[in-house]
Amino acid sequence: MAKLLEVEDIRKSFGSTEVLKGVSLSLDRGETKVIMGSSGTGKSTLLRCVNRLDPADSGHVRLDGEEVTDANVNRMRQRIAFVFQDFNLFLHLSARDNITIGLRKLRKMSKADARQRADRELDRVGLSDRADNYPSQLSGGQQQRVSIARALAMDPDVLLFDEPTSALDPELTGEVVSVMQSLARDGMTMLVVSHEVGFARRAADAVIFMDGGHVLEEAPPKEFFSAPKHDRARQFLTAIGEGEAA
């Protein structure tokens, strides 16, 4: 059976710099994989190529066996949703309306249906009492939970997260990580760029370690954190304070 998400031999350059040098990975339905690696190794670029926020120079992205192409990119973006590091909420809209706007425009939902769906997703991320608040009235952690609710509202097959907690103060990361863990438990398929080791240990089926535009290794978290195969991975783990592996 085809993998739910298949990324095959993606290459991407900016000018003369080749950032992705042939990256392949795949996700079965219900799997969560966490991508780690030093700054500048192409993790964000890879995620952006997966749902074509940046077009890859070559390679393939397939969802349920169907290639993501120019012709179907808008439909595919609803099936592969993106959660950004800096939330990307509309500041002039309430939490609820940040969610209903996409449902109304892209899904052509009625106002009442969109509102009902938005409130359901806000409840799922623990924010049912914040629906009428504007982003400026919410903490960073709450704003990120709204942006997760917005992604969930499109009923995606895959959720991509690009460093979802790195813009947050440390005391606010826990609430976002715990929402992500509960999504993983519920069987959501997720590809997550993050250095949250606790999340990776508890929720990931595999850690994908990227270095210099390549996937250097992929392993279950227990194995990756206790016995990484490559020196570069060992050095990285030491640098982020998981030094017992060194």
Ligand SMILES: Nc1ncnc2c1ncn2[C@@H]1O[C@H](COP(=O)(O)OP(=O)(O)OP(=O)(O)O)[C@@H](O)[C@H]1O
């Ligand atoms: N739009 C762009 N134009 C030019 N260079 C870019 C662009 N986007 C990314 N790059 C370059 O590509 C390289 C990889 O960046 P990318 O953000 O994918 O890395 P990363 O592994 O996610 O790093 P970080 O953890 O710092 O976000 C960097 O050298 C970056 O400067």
